[in-house]
């Protein structure tokens with residue numbers, strides 16, 4: 558395993574760039590997490606919820622018709638789309654809800670852009686009887702009205718954020734403000750491997766179940782490991798979740814796929830690692846999309862889950878040391894992969910992992926019939942049907 562000598566850092570990346578008033582809460586969270594990780598009773602409880610509530614282990618699926626279509630390389634899908642609520646996000650939300658209760662906190666807050674993370678948090682709040690407030694920009698509430706309804710039915714209060722761009726960035730600022738005010742009663746569930754330490758490490762540990770399961774399943778089906786593991790990267794939690802189990806397997810290539818939107822050169826994209834440079838956003842030092850003055854740039858992707866200007870600090874490190882290869886795939890290719898997977902496999906992928914599926918096709922053609930590729934299918938695509946049927950209408954508002 559790669560060792561990181563500086564506490565809370567991945568090489569130079571990560572850290573805790575937060576107001577002084579939150580340092581105590583971050584310290585408490587880190588302490589409780591380390592204690593819980595070593596507590597057999599906690600692990601047993603977490604395993605129970607993973608099994609009966611989330612539906613784990615999720616299957617490893619041989620995508621034989623996609624394989625044939627792309628020239629014969631073996632393509633397997635790790636089926637996170639079969640998790641309860643339709644994506645890997647619940648793996649994190651369940652774990653953090655248990656930690657909140659361990660800290661005696663009875664209120665959960667979250668920020669959400671597309672609403673998927675908000676739904677995951679509202680779901681665990683309902684399951685464990687906790688209060689819940691989800692911050693969401695006015696513009697996102699309009700675009701994602703179905704998820705707003707889901708959250709409300711689950712009992713969450715959806716707090717409309719009408720300031721700034723009325724989207725995720727401003728919703729995050731409001732959530733942080735709430736946390737500063739109510740830190741003694743409230744736990745803030747961040748939805749990816751981003752934010753200040755210990756979130757990137759803790760969320761990785763909660764998502765690594767994806768790769769731990771997949772590695773074992775792959776070995777038991779195939780007797781050896783895949784040549785390549787491919788996953789999409791928004792904040793980077795499903796990718797880190799599947800990569801972590803393979804980091805020490807030097808013969809396994811790891812490929813992270815960002816959103817190239819309309820194309821890197823158009824400036825309308827969300828590829829922080831491919832097209833950005835390091836800076837501080839939401840409490841951590843990592844690659845991000847910024848202008849010459851360090852102002853965070855607006856992003857674009859057809860998939861809301863990848864439409865974020867930053868990325869988790871561990872990915873920045875893995876990019877610099879070249880353990881993971883990061884590439885970017887655009888809207889058009891992702892749409893085509895969405896349609897292909899739906900028609901050939903009877904599995905409608907979310908638009909986020911459709912980016913990874915396109916790249917898997919490119920790699921399959923390079924490797925030929927002997928190739929072996931594992932793809933993280935991070936979520937299901939019902940939520941994306943409007944975007945797929947009329948791609949321009951659902952485009953991000955300015």
Ligand SMILES: *Cc1c(COP(=O)(O)O)cnc(C)c1O
Pocket residue numbers: 644645646673748749750789790791792793794795796862863907909910935936937
């Ligand atoms: C939110 C989301 C993502 C992006 O988040 P990561 O933290 O990068 O995993 C990817 N896929 C799906 C289905 C999502 O809902």
